[in-house]
Amino acid sequence: MADAKVIPFGDEPRTRRARNTKAKRASVRSTATPAALASVPEREQAAEPVPVEAPAESGGWDRRIAGGLSFLRRRITGDYEVDEFGYDKELTDQVLMSMVRPLYEKYFRVEVKGIENIPSEGGALIVANHSGTLPLDGLMLQVAVHDNHPAERHLRLLAADLVFMLPVINELARKAGHTLACAEDAERLLQRGEVVGVMPEGFKGIGKPFGDRYKLQRFGRGGFVSTALRAGAPIVPCSIVGAEEIYPMIGNAKTVARILGFPYFPITPTFPWLGPLGMVPLPTKWTIQFGEPIPTDGYPPEAAEDPMLMFNLTDQVREQIQHTLYKLLVQRRSVFF
Amino acid sequence: MGKIVLVTGVARQLGGRLVRRIQRDPEVDRVIGVDVVPPGDRAAGALFVQADIRQPTIARVLAEHNVDTVVHMDVTGTPLGTGGSRATVKETNVIGTMQLLGACQKSPTVKRLVIKSSTSVYGAAPRDPAVFTETTPPKSLPSGGFAKDAVEVEGYVRGFARRRPDVAVCVLRFANILGPRADSPLAEYLSLPVLPTVFGYDPRLQFVHEDDVIDVLRIALHEPRRGTLNSGTFNVTGEGVLLLSQCSRRLGRPTVPVLLPAVNWVGSALRTVGVTDFSPEQIRLLTHGRVVSTVQMRETLGFVPQYSTADTFEDFARSRGVGLLPPEVLARTVDRVSGFVSSAGKERS
Structure with missing residues (x-):
């Protein structure tokens, strides 16, 4: 809490908030336990x-x-079978997830709250904040949804076009069920009833300097809202705390980035000074909170073309994520524990 | 009185098969095959006219026989026979289509035009959406080769459709055509003993079976059935997707990953030796892959392919003989190991 600038909000006094927090944490623990228990047999099988x-x-x-x-x-x-996006379910379940899971369980010790806000069936669009220099938050989110949700839903992430230009990375991303962040793909996935994850901040969010941590950047043009509206899928806001500190980006070597064709080239206290060792992320403690879903099926079909409504809904989602971020930061004991 | 159908490109495998098939259709009175070389027994029974569609004589053929349906199959990526150059192919594709369309425009009898195009008009790029529909604009237009020809042909066909709104025009965009008798560059590639692939990319591929190609062409050239519409542009492919790595495993042919900068070099080396046609667009397909939507084909055209992508590939693989690492042998090896493990486990307990 001491590390990030936290703006307190709400009118309840600090003491009561602390009490509330404690009670909330207790309740969260009690709700989290059955979920964890439920996921045990699945984990063994996976x-x-x-x-x-x-x-x-x-x-x-x-x-x-x-x-x-x-x-x-x-x-x-x-x-074995792959779907039209190149998603290889068997490989993802048996190999790729198992490779990421130690990082999820042992290294970042991800705590998940509000998993019940993701519907058990039908499409849903999870909108999350993006941070951490490397998109580890997306991978953690994918494991979090699959391992905690009672229906073991698979998150289909929308990734930047850079991902699909890099060799090896693009192959793995497609096999893990990710696809290009464009309206066509998102709509197709939502209409098939998949849970789709999007991080509308994009490179602005993941490549922001350490000083700006937990400050949400602009949400693109809000295309995700019109896509969700057209598909009639609810929007689930998601706040991820802990990813900001894994690679504290204190500088950006713009010239190197331009030469390599990347949107930014991070300089952290350890990278590139320690070489490959500097690539090891800091072992922060993560919390992923899914918020109340925002229904979109009540709007008429032409609403997706209404820019005012789009901006309002985008702002609503953005505010909700930002508020939850602040709330989680207040509750956090330390960056690492 | 039945239909009089003119088919171009009958000296090729698919054109010849189509001619033989539609002759048995009761609605068809007469079939006229056109190509620059005699088809041999490929188009047996049909009236063959040896003509070059790049020449204006094609208009006379149309007028002489009162043709009412034209099926343009002569849009291809490879030269006919051996020794043809890329320039000739391009000329046949583009100039030939222009001449044919010009002849159709002047002919009062032509009522229906079917064009064999290709899904390569969408190109293949990392920024493309995962699935192309008929209306998706390509992010990077094909820069050359057959794909560019197909784009240009479709452009001329659209112009023709505007000028002759009374003619029903059907453009069929076929995915990679495969089958026991396929002779496309992709079939040649998949017949190599060792498949060179692009390192770090696993393209998604779709295939359509030769038999389905003939069936869908028949749907397009006849009167539409009730509740369907057979003019417009349609993607045609089998259901499902195969990755190149899956293809190589099912074929039992090992792959050699080549770094992307070296791929073009390897491609041109192989082309020089004459092993197979590794055009830049072919390499792009084998890098980024291409998947198209078949909703229009199923719901508007009313065509359900008999073979899925996987079935088509299985049929193709069976015709190509065994590779270096046959999947049956590998499966048997694994079975033997697991049998050994389980018997060892029983002994212990």
Whole structure:
């Protein structure tokens, strides 16, 4: 709390707020426990090819090896399905998620609140703040939605075009279910009833200097609102705390960025001075809070063309995320714990 | 009185098959095949006229036979036979289409025009949306090769449709045509013993089966069935998507990833040796991939392909023989290992 400039808001006195916070935290813990319990069997199944802990019986091992071998068999013979976006569900569940999960559970110790705000079926658009120099917040959000939601929903992220120009990255992004942030793709996914994640701040948010942390940047042109309106999908505001401090960006080498064709080239206390070691993110403690969904199905079809309504809704979403960010920052004990 | 159908490009595999197929249709009175070289027995039974569509003589053919339906199949990426140059192909595609359209415009009898185009008109770029619909404007227009020809052909066809609103015009944009007899550059590529791929990219591909191509052409050239409309522009492809890595695994052919800057060099080297046609647009397809929407094809044109993308590929793979790493052998190896593991587990317990 001491590290970021927090503007207190609301009219309740500090003591009462602290009490409220404590009560809220207790309630959150009690709601979070069943979710965590519910996700345990799924997690074991997902981590099948990479055994985490040694089971007491050898039967478990055999089953795991057999499961891993049948997975291997399907992979090397090409006997699996991808959707029209190139999303490889099997690979994502069994391999890609398991690779990110240690970072999620052990390193950033992500705490998730308000998962019930994501509908169990049908399309929804999750709008989140973007930060952290490298888009780790997107990956954490994806794991958070899948591992905590009772329906194990898969988040389909909309990514910047830079992602699809870089070799290897674009291949992995497509297989993990990400697609290009454009109205056509977002609408197609929402109409198929998928949960779509978007970070409308884009490079302005992820590449902002450390001094501006937790200050939401402009939300593009608000295209995400009209897309959600056309698809009639609710908008779920999402606030991510903790990602801002993983790579404190104290400078931006613009010339290097221009030469490499990147939107920014970060300089942090450790990067590029320590070389690859400087790429290790700081082990901050994260909180991801999903807010009350904003319904969009009550508007007439021509509403998506109304710029005034678009700006109002965009501002509403933005305010809600910003307020939740401040609230979470007030509650936070320390950046790292 | 039935239809009189003129088909261009009958000396090629697909054109010949179409002619043989529509001759059996009761609505069709007569089929006239046109090409620069005799089709041999490919278009057996049809009236063959040896004519070059780049010449104005095509107008006389139309008038002489009172043709009412024109199927333009002579828009292709590869030269006919061997020894043809890219310049000849381009001339046949573009000048040939112009001459044919000019002849159609003058002919009072022509009522229906079907054009075989390609989904390559959308190009392939990282900034494109994941799925192209018929109205998606391409982010980067194809800079050359067959894709550019197809874009130009479609431009002329749109102009013709404006000038002759009484003629029903149907443009069919086919995805990669594959099947046991396919002779497209992509089929040649997939027949290489080792597939060079672009490092760090796994393109999404769609295929349409040769049999489905013939069926959809028949739907387009006949009168529309009830509740459907067969004029306009339609994407035609099988359902589903395959990644190039999946294709190579199903074929059992190993891949060699090549860095993108070196790809063009490898491509031109292979082209010089004459192994396969690695045009820049082909390389772009194999880098970024291309997926199109088939909603219009299913709902407006009323055509449901018999083969999905995966079925088409399976049919193609069966016709191409075994690769270096046949999937059956790999599967058997894994099965043997898992059998060994389970028996070892039983012994222990």
